[in-house]
Amino acid sequence: MKEVKRVFKPWSAWNTIKIEKYLEEMEMKGWRVKDLSFCQMLIEFRKVPPGKTRYCVDYINKPDDEYFMLFQDDGWEMVNKFSGWVMWRKSYDAESRPSLYTDNESLVERNARVIKILGFALLAQVPAGFINANNVLTNNLLGRITGPLKLLLFTYILAVLIILYAFTRMILWNKILKKSLY
Amino acid sequence: MNDRLMNKYIPMTETAYYILLSLREEKHGYGIIQHVGLITGKRLIIGPGTIYGTLSKMEKDGLIVALREENRRKVYKIAETGKAILEVEIDRLRELVDNY
Numbered sequence: 213m214k215e216v217k218r219v220f221k222p223w224s225a226w227n228t229i230k231i232e233k234y235l236e237e238m239e240m241k242g243w244r245v246k247d248l249s250f251c252q253m254l255i256e257f258r259k260v261p262p263g264k265t266r267y268c269v270d271y272i273n274k275p276d277d278e279y280f281m282l283f284q285d286d287g288w289e290m291v292n293k294f295s296g297w298v299m300w301r302k303s304y305d306a307e308s309r310p311s312l313y314t315d316n317e318s319l320v321e322r323n324a325r326v327i328k329i330l331g332f333a334l335l336a337q338v339p340a341g342f343i344n345a346n347n348v349l350t351n352n353l354l355g356r357i358t359g360p361l362k363l364l365l366f367t368y369i370l371a372v373l374i375i376l377y378a379f380t381r382m383i384l385w386n387k388i389l390k391k392s393l394y
Numbered sequence: 395m396n397d398r399l400m401n402k403y404i405p406m407t408e409t410a411y412y413i414l415l416s417l418r419e420e421k422h423g424y425g426i427i428q429h430v431g432l433i434t435g436k437r438l439i440i441g442p443g444t445i446y447g448t449l450s451k452m453e454k455d456g457l458i459v460a461l462r463e464e465n466r467r468k469v470y471k472i473a474e475t476g477k478a479i480l481e482v483e484i485d486r487l488r489e490l491v492d493n494y
Contacts, residue, residue: 270443277466278423279446285424285467286442312443315409321447393407 217243217257220250225326226381228269235267235301245301248292252299265303268312271296271326288312296329316389323386330379337372399455399479406483409440413448414480417458420471423449452476 223231235245235255243257244265268288272279273296280290283300287310291299302310313319403410412430421429423445431439449470452458457476460468472480 268443272446278468281465281467282423282446283442286427288442308439310439310441312441314439314441314444315407317407318409318444318447321451322443 215259216246217259219255219257220253221255222253224381225271225330225378226385232267232269236265239263239265239267245291245299248294248299252292252294252297263303264305264309265301266310267291267299267301270298270300270312271322272298273325273329283312286310316392320386320389320393323382323389327379327382327386330375330382333375334372334379341372396475399457399475400482402455403457403479404482405486408438409444409448410452411480411483412438412440413445413452414457414472414476417470417472417476420461420469422464422467422469424467426470 221231221234238245238257239260240262242260242262244260244263245255245267246258247256248254249256275298283290286302288300288302291301293299300312304310313322406414412434413426416426416429423442426449427440427442427445449458453460453470455475456473457479458470459473461471462469
């Protein structure tokens with residue numbers, strides 16, 4: 213029987229619930245996360261006895277000692293850290309499925325941190341985008357965009373669209389959460 | 395009482411209320427989680443993400459103060475502003491209960 217399994221599971225900021233649920237279900241089947249790579253999307257699992265473990269993903273730009281000590285005090289184990297994202301896990305028994313965020317207000321604030329970073333990333337594209345578009349149009353360079361440049365341009369626009377999509381989905385998520393507050 | 399703080403914290407979430415209540419005695423973050431779990435008969439177990447975010451927010455707004463650091467953990471206590479805002483919330487809750 214295979215002891216190690218590798219899965220490519222893309223996930224994003226706006227559906228952290230999906231990846232959390234997936235990892236929890238895997239562990240219930242006896243596969244425990246050993247390591248993550250490639251922007252936390254390539255997951256290596258190790259065969260273990262099936263167990264109940266809650267996986268949670270947090271976004272924190274400048275985690276300090278206080279952050280790590282608090283989570284560890286509460287019994288959470290850090291699985292992986294990447295670019296502001298931290299993945300935590302905690303084993304539990306039948307009655308008490310734990311969570312990092314236990315009220316919607318703090319979840320809204322966590323999401324707001326992600327939205328802020330995405331917003332800055334988008335804003336940063338505006339001046340460069342403007343200057344380049346203006347340059348291409350006024351100098352009639354449209355016809356001179358060759359093959360490799362076309363590919364680069366396409367990839368760039370795709371990346372920006374993905375960030376824009378993530379930004380929009382996060383804002384919508386927060387809108388729904390805020391409705392449940394007073 | 396500062397209008398901005400009033401609008402931000404009143405009415406209070408259960409989490410905020412219990413954090414301020416807990417911090418009438420100095421504690422570190424995990425101490426708050428334990429204490430609130432105890433006094434609510436395990437009904438309210440606050441998560442660390444929520445605690446960290448709320449403590450940071452309250453410290454910034456002057457509701458609580460970090461007294462010192464012990465074993466790489468901050469020890470917090472409620473500040474005068476926090477006590478005042480807690481009083482406002484208690485009055486609000488009293489009115490609700492008294493009208494029952």
